[in-house]
Amino acid sequence: MLILIHFTDHFHIFVGDLSPEVTDSALFAFFSAYSPNCSDARVMWDQKTGRSRGYGFVSFRNQQDAQSAINDLNGQWLGNRQIRCNWATKGANSGEDQLTSDSKSIADVNNNFTENAKQKSNEDAPENNPLYRTVYVGNLAHEVTQDVLHRFFHALGAGAIEEVRVQHGKGFGFVKYSNHAETALAIQTGNGRILGGKPVKCSWGNKPTPPGTTSAPLPPPAAPGHPAAADLMAYQRAIAMSKMASTQALMQAQHLRQAAMGMGVGASQAMYDGTFQNVGASQQQQQQLMYY
Structure with a gap:
């Protein structure tokens, strides 16, 4: 019984x-x-x-x-x-x-x-202690990254986010806010919401923020498909392509110079000078493309 x-x-x-x-x-x-x-x-x-x-x-x-x-x-x-x-x-x-x-x-x-x-x-409880400013976020899907978690909590509109951390492979992370009231609101509004197909579990972090600690709020995250995110990706691709093209052109010029050494000094120098000019033009075009 x-x-x-x-x-x-x-x-x-x-x-x-x-x-x-x-x-x-x-x-x-x-x-x-x-x-x-x-x-x-x-x-x-x-x-x-x-x-x-x-x-x-x-x-x-x-x-x-x-x-x-x-x-x-x-x-x-x-x-x-x-x-x-x-x-x-x-x-x-x-x-x-x-x-x-x-x-x-x-x-x-x-x-x-x-x-x-x-x-x-009393003041020792996180919900009543203003030094507690961190949200513990559990039950995270494996594919959730810091950027994804940042966008999720930014969309809640609870306040200014100062730090986002994800413990990869462990299913949990932390989001730090500017003050205690914002943290409480984030816990209340975020708990149980779906992220990555799973309901997240929000509660107070188990450590208070040391008195006097100051940090600047993070800039708003760029959502997937946002022009800022797309511009950044395009810029990074342009840089990579420019570096690749320049490296290949210089290697080709060096190879041609070595191959022309048996054709005489004048012919070798002429072939090298022409190739080097082509490399310079290629680099200039890549830079114009990148900044465009």
């Missing part, structure tokens, strides 16, 4: 398979972005090593929201892992999902949720 854990009019769910970098605040941001009725979140830590045990508990103000979170978020990506969600239970057959599997008792966990409820809303 499974008994749902339910203290102080709150309902708790178990969250397993957490990435090592997921903190209390990151877990709370993930579930509170899904439901405003999420009231608290705790990751279970090993007191000896200081490392995450790989699971935690999230509380909701009503049972329906907790059940919906279990149904909708089970198997979703948080960090670089797919999480498992179920009711927090106690019982003989609940296995890893039972609270008693940890050295903490049910009373200890309940105290964490109740006695520290006010602490959750």
Whole structure:
């Protein structure tokens, strides 16, 4: 028989398979972005090593929201892992999902949720700390690049973007904004939107920006097919073609000069001078084409 854990009019769910970098605040941001009725979140830590045990508990103000979170978020990506969600239970057959599997008792966990409820809303929480200005973006498709992620968040119109990073091959990245309010808006508007065929997961980055750090906003990204992007590509192709043509012409001139050495000094010099003039004309035409 499974008994749902339910203290102080709150309902708790178990969250397993957490990435090592997921903190209390990151877990709370993930579930509170899904439901405003999420009231608290705790990751279970090993007191000896200081490392995450790989699971935690999230509380909701009503049972329906907790059940919906279990149904909708089970198997979703948080960090670089797919999480498992179920009711927090106690019982003989609940296995890893039972609270008693940890050295903490049910009373200890309940105290964490109740006695520290006010602490959750103090300045240490990312959602209330103005030093947090970075969006963690998870569940990224493999083909998403920094340019693609920049265009995606620029289109949200949340504010001035200062930095975009993608951890290639790991499915997540970071977007840094100019201030805390813009970051919060980007998390709210970007979470769950489709990018590369997958819904992205937006939450607070787990590190605050050091006080006094200043950086300039990035220029707006050029969208694919935009004239600026097309002009840049054409310019780069013109440069490459010019360099290739010049190299080939000079190699041909050198080859002809060496071949003409057996024809006498006058003939050799005349052939070389004519070839060199042709090379100069070719280079001039390439430069005119490039600047045109």
